[in-house]
Amino acid sequence: MLAQWYGWIQLVHLACAIVFVGAVTFEVLIIESFHAELGAQGMARLEQLVVRRARRIMPIVVALLFISGGMLFEVRCDGFACLGSRFGMLLGLKVLLALGVLGVFMSTMWASLRGRMDPCRFRYTHRIVLALMVGIVFLAKAMFLLA
Ligand code: HEM
Secondary structure, rough: OOOOHHHHHHHHHHHHHHHHHHHHHHHOOOOOHHHHHHHHHHHHHHHHHHHHHHHHHHHHHHHHHHHHHHHHHHHHHHOOOHHHHHHHHHHHHHHHHHHHHHHHHHHHHHHHOOOOHHHHHHHHHHHHHHHHHHHHHHHHHHHHOOO
């Protein structure tokens, strides 16, 4: 059943990955560069607005990314049967990094809901998530190329 829909599930996964990775990349490479011009107060306001918008969109994108990822995993790995192979190990590592991203994402959302998100934490969180995402995207392709 899942295998029949594989291509469409893969499309959802890839589309959500593009939105999520794209948003974090935009934050680190573009928004962070406004620091000198906007100053600390201006930056704090801009980040407040970014977080407000992200809180509305990102939970849906991240949920779809992980649900579709779980479905792709089920088909590709045949349950957990693939984990003994090189492909399975690379896929498992990709999932571990993705769970790391999920952990950071949830704690950021939690901190911002409780008003504990300062610009410094905001910046470092995005850099860590971007580094993890580079690893995830690399592994998403390397698991096929090196299998
Ligand atoms: C931050 C989270 C994640 C990102 C950014 C991400 C990104 C990607 C990308 C870019 C691909 C390549 C898709 C393609 O070339 O068509 C991929 C494939 C895949 N992902 Fe994820 N992923 C994430 C989370 C997950 C999770 C949590 C799982 C499993 C539980 C998962 C399982 C898979 C599988 C099995 C594939 C192979 C699909 C295929 O080409 O057949 N991913 N992922």
